[in-house]
Amino acid sequence: MNIAALDDSILGRHTPDPLQFAFTGKTQAHAGRGGRPILDPALQSLTLEAQLAGQPAAGRPRCLYLHIPFCRVRCTFCNFFENAASPAWIETYLHHFYDELARKADSAWAQAAPFDAVYVGGGTPTDLTAAQLQTLGEEIRRRFPLADDCELTLEGRLNRFDDARFEASLTAGFNRFSFGVQSFDTRVRKAAKRLDDRGEVLQRIEQLVARDAAPIILDLLFGLPWQDESCWQQDIADFLDSGAHGVDLYQLIQMPGTRLSELVAQGRQPVPANVPTRARMYAYGANTLEQAGLQRLSVCHWARDARERSRYNSLAKTSADVLPIGAGAGGQINGVALMQTRNLQDYQQQCGEGRWPLAMLMAPAQHGRRDGLIKASFDKGVLDGTVWAAQGQDGLFEQLRPLLNVWQERGLVDLADNRAELTLAGRFWSVNMAQGALLALQQEDHSKENVDVTQRTGGGAHSAPRGSNHPSHGGATGRH
Numbered sequence: 001m002n003i004a005a006l007d008d009s010i011l012g013r014h015t016p017d018p019l020q021f022a023f024t025g026k027t028q029a030h031a032g033r034g035g036r037p038i039l040d041p042a043l044q045s046l047t048l049e050a051q052l053a054g055q056p057a058a059g060r061p062r063c064l065y066l067h068i069p070f071c072r073v074r075c076t077f078c079n080f081f082e083n084a085a086s087p088a089w090i091e092t093y094l095h096h097f098y099d100e101l102a103r104k105a106d107s108a109w110a111q112a113a114p115f116d117a118v119y120v121g122g123g124t125p126t127d128l129t130a131a132q133l134q135t136l137g138e139e140i141r142r143r144f145p146l147a148d149d150c151e152l153t154l155e156g157r158l159n160r161f162d163d164a165r166f167e168a169s170l171t172a173g174f175n176r177f178s179f180g181v182q183s184f185d186t187r188v189r190k191a192a193k194r195l196d197d198r199g200e201v202l203q204r205i206e207q208l209v210a211r212d213a214a215p216i217i218l219d220l221l222f223g224l225p226w227q228d229e230s231c232w233q234q235d236i237a238d239f240l241d242s243g244a245h246g247v248d249l250y251q252l253i254q255m256p257g258t259r260l261s262e263l264v265a266q267g268r269q270p271v272p273a274n275v276p277t278r279a280r281m282y283a284y285g286a287n288t289l290e291q292a293g294l295q296r297l298s299v300c301h302w303a304r305d306a307r308e309r310s311r312y313n314s315l316a317k318t319s320a321d322v323l324p325i326g327a328g329a330g331g332q333i334n335g336v337a338l339m340q341t342r343n344l345q346d347y348q349q350q351c352g353e354g355r356w357p358l359a360m361l362m363a364p365a366q367h368g369r370r371d372g373l374i375k376a377s378f379d380k381g382v383l384d385g386t387v388w389a390a391q392g393q394d395g396l397f398e399q400l401r402p403l404l405n406v407w408q409e410r411g412l413v414d415l416a417d418n419r420a421e422l423t424l425a426g427r428f429w430s431v432n433m434a435q436g437a438l439l440a441l442q443q444e445d446h447s448k449e450n451v452d453v454t455q456r457t458g459g460g461a462h463s464a465p466r467g468s469n470h471p472s473h474g475g476a477t478g479r480h
C-alpha cells in the first residue's frame with residue numbers, strides 16, 4: 001500500500017487529540033459499497049428472479065428486512081420519514097405488502113434454509129394496530145422458515161405502543177423491541193417534535209421492562225438542538241436507570257432539507273453541537289456505559305446482559321443475505337444489492353401487476369466479501385487478521401498494515417501482531433476509517449489492474465484511475 005498517495009482524509013490528522021480532531025466530520029451513517037448499477041427495469045427483474053429461483057450460498061447467514069414506511073408525526077431531525085400515517089393508506093399498503101411477502105416466501109431461495117434474524121423497521125411499525133401487528137408476526141412465522149433461535153425485532157416508538165400492541169406482538173413471536181427515544185429531555189424532545197415528555201417515556205420503558213418478556217432496546221441521538229453536554233449526561237443516566245437491555249448511541253447526521261436544517265437556518269433553533277463536542281459526548285456515553293458494566297457489541301451499541309444479542313444489526317453489516325420486503329426496503333442476495341421503490345403509488349402499482357417493486361439493483365461488487373468484512377470489522381471496532389484469513393481474506397491484514405501503522409501513530413488503533421482494536425477515538429471515527437480503508441484498497445486494486453493491463457498490452461504508463469467513491473445502495477435496512 002502506497003501511503004504517500006493517501007491524504008489526511010484517509011490517514012486522519014496528526015493531532016494530540018484524535019478523538020476531537022482526527023477527521024472533519026461524519027457525513028454518512030455507513031461506509032458505501034461498490035458494484036455496478038443495473039438500470040434496465042427488465043434486467044433488474046430478471047436478475048432478482050434468477051436469484052430467487054436459485055439456492056443460497058451454503059452457511060451464509062440469512063436475514064429478512066420488512067419496511068413499514070409510515071409515521072404519525074415527522075420528527076425534525078429524521079432522514080427516514082416517508083409517509084404520513086393514514087389508516088386507509090396503511091390498509092392498502094399492507095394488502096400489497098403481504099402479496100409481495102407471499103411471493104418472496106414461496107421462492108426456492110427463501111425456502112432453502114432457515115433465516116437467522118428478522119427486522120421490521122420504518123417508519124414506525126409500532127404504530128400498526130394490535131391486530132395488524134399480530135398478523136404481521138404470524139405471517140412472517142407461517143411463511144418463512146426461521147431458525148429456532150431466530151431474533152424477531154419490532155422497531156418503533158413508545159408513544160401509543162400500548163399493552164394491547166405489546167401483548168399482540170409478543171404473541172405473534174416478536175422477541176426484541178427497538179424504540180427510538182433520541183433524548184429523554186423534554187425540551188429537546190419537544191423541539192424535535194417527539195410526542196411524550198421525559199416522565200411519560202421513562203414510565204413506559206419501566207412498564208415494558210417490568211413485563212420481562214423480551215429485550216427492550218433504546219436509540220439515543222447526540223447533537224440535537226438544545227442537547228448540550230450536561231443534558232447528554234442526564235440522557236445516559238436516564239438510560240442506565242431505566243433498566244432497558246441495550247442502547248444505541250447515534251451521532252446526529254444533519255441532512256440538508258430536513259426540518260431541523262431549515263429551523264436552524266432560520267435561527268428558530270440553536271445550531272446543534274459541533275463535531276468536537278459530539279466527539280466528547282460519544283466518549284462520555286461510551287465510557288459511562290462501560291464503567292456501568294455494559295458490554296460493547298459494536299462501536300455504537302451496548303448490551304446490559306446476554307439477552308440482547310443484536311443479531312440482525314451485526315449480521316446485516318456483513319455480507320449476510322438480507323431479503324427486503326416493502327416500499328423503500330433494501331437488502332442483498334448473493335452479493336446482488338437491491339433497493340425497492342420508496343414511492344407508495346409506484347410500489348402498489350408494481351405489486352398489483354405482479355412485478356417486483358425495484359428501484360435499483362447493483363451487480364455483485366468485485367471485492368464484495370472483502371469490503372463487507374471490512375465494514376463489519378470497523379463497526380465492531382476490531383480488525384482481526386486471523387478471523388479475516390478464516391473467512392477467505394488471507395493477506396488482507398498485511399495489505400492494510402501500512403495504513404494501520406499510521407493510524408496507530410495517530411491514536412486511532414492499538415495494533416498488536418495480527419489484530420488491531422480501534423481506540424475510543426477510532427471508534428468515534430469508525431465510519432470515516434472504514435471508508436478510508438475501502439478507498440485505499442480500491443486504489444491498490446486499480447493500480448494492480450493498470451499493471452496487469454500494461455503487462456498484457458506491453459504498453460507504456462497509464463495514469464492510475466482515481467479511487468471512486470461508490471454510492472451506498474441507500475435502501476432502508478434497519479441499520480443506522
Ligand SMILES: C[S@@+](CC[C@H](N)C(=O)[O-])C[C@H]1O[C@@H](n2cnc3c(N)ncnc32)[C@H](O)[C@@H]1O
Nearest residue numbers: 077078079080122123124156157180219252253
Ligand atoms: C428510522 S428511525 C425509526 C424509529 C422510530 N420511528 C422512532 O421514531 O424512533 C430509527 C433510528 O434512526 C435514527 N435516526 C433518525 N434520524 C437520524 C439522523 N438524522 N441522524 C442519525 N440517526 C438518525 C434515530 O435514532 C432513530 O431511532
Ligand code: SF4
Nearest residue numbers: 071074075078081123
Ligand atoms: S424518527 Fe421515527 S417517527 Fe420520527 S420521522 Fe423518523 S421514522 Fe418517523
